Amino acid sequence: MDNIAGTKSSLVWTVNLAVIALVVLWTIPTFGLLVSSFRDRDQISASGWWNAAVSSEANEIARAGDADTQLQEGDLWVIAGTVLPEGKGEVSRFGTSSRDPTAYAAGETADLGEGVSLTVATDGSYRLTSTTAFEGRSPRIFFTATTPPRLTTENYARVLGAEGLGRAFLNTMTVTIPATVIPILIAAFAAYALAWMEFPGRALLIAGIVGLLVVPLQLALIPLLKLHNQLGIGKEYIGIWLAHSGFGLPLAVYLLRNYMVGLPREIIESARVDGATDFQIFLKIILPLSFPALASFAIFQFLWVWNDLLVATVFLGNNQDQLVMTGVLRELLGSRGGEWEILATSAFVSIFVPLVVFFAMQKYLVRGLLAGSVK
Known part of the structure; x- marks a missing residue:
């Protein structure tokens, strides 16, 4: 049924x-x-x-103020302060030992012996008193803090205000746009030749292009950098443009060739009967009809180059005047990459332009990727 x-x-x-x-x-x-x-x-x-929408509870440790901050109030010596920044939550319980960090409720007074007592209020303020003057290190305060939900834009202010980010944005555009356009121009001509022109060795060229799709680009970085240095284009924009173009060409040729093969043969034959040359057919017929495939590859190439760090580091280096956005954002994370809040914010700052490009051209993406899949 x-x-x-x-x-x-x-x-x-x-x-x-x-x-x-x-x-x-x-x-x-x-x-x-x-x-x-x-x-x-x-x-x-x-x-x-x-x-993020509910209060969170965490166990923390703070140390009371040093002895030089103590004040005398009558017969008592007092050290006062707070274990929480202003407006950063409330203290529910506290303690003076790691064995029992929640021994007392907030507002209670803990007897530390020898005339010393400690009181921690719910707002995080504490009062450490003693019948004799304090000497040496102050005791540690273990406490459980309840933090209310809070969202902040400080992360974005820090990332967007980072030194050199504006310059890095321009550098990234300088790298990405030519590195997207150059392989498209070269691959379009090559794809047309492999799809519609008869010449010896065409099948071997197609097989070679398919084989290049599986070659890791990391294998070519050092030899290619040595070649660039010998040619005098090392650490220059033209070097990284050629590198990205070379790494992207196999997929571009393969994708465009599959699409062009699927175009109606009658259109090309009619144009040739009318006296059109191969260049005229390519320019006035093939290119307009192949726009979905061109847009599909442009999206992928733009995303790859925009998000790249490895190739940019190898072929441009860490010169402050030539750092791309991924390089600047990497420096913001610190040497150990522990700035998680900056990591999340940097991710969304860096994907803004690629999202604009994707949504502007996404209607052509599926049509281009399905090229040649149905005959």
Whole structure:
């Protein structure tokens, strides 16, 4: 009954559910990264992004003020301060030993012996008193802090205000735009020749291009850099343009060739009967009809080059005047990459332009990728 015309196969529902599951699996982590970009380091360390809308509880340690901060009030010596920054939550319990860090409720007074007592209020303020003057190191204060949900734009202000980010943005555009246009121009001519022109060795060239698709670009970095240095274009923009173009050409030629092969042969033959040359056919017929494939590759190449750090580091170096955005954002993360709040924010700052490019050209993406899949 599943094969009767007008009825839907049960496989359709399976495919739809699989697509929904994949969308959810991709969307949830992205949404979590967005939420994390508006949280500070303490919140990220204390709880996951799914707890961003609820209060979080964490055990922390602080040390009371030094002896030189003590004041005398009558017969008592007092050290006062706070274990929490202003407006950063409330203290529910506290203690003076790691064995029992929640021994006392906020507001109670803990007897530390020898005439010393400690009181921690719910707002984090503490009062350490003694019948004799304090000497040496002050005691540690263990406490449980409840932090209310709070979102902040400080992370974005820090990233967008980073020194050299504006220059890095221009450098990234300077690298990305030519590195996207150059391989498209070269690959379009090559794809037309491989699709519609007869010449010896064409099949071997196509096989070679397919083989180049699986070659890791890391294998070519050092030899290519040595060649660039010998030619005098090392650490120059033209060097990285040629590098990105070379790494992107195999996919570009393969994608465009598959698309052009699927174009109606009658159109090309009619143009030749009318006396059109190969260049005229390519320029006035093939290129306009191949725009979906061109747009598909442009999206991929733009994303790869925009998000690149390895190739930019090898062929441009770490010169402050030539750093790309990924290089500047890497420096913001610190030497150990522990700035998680900056990492999440940097991710969304860096994907703004690629998202604009993708949504502007995404309607051509599927048409271009399916080129040659159906005959």
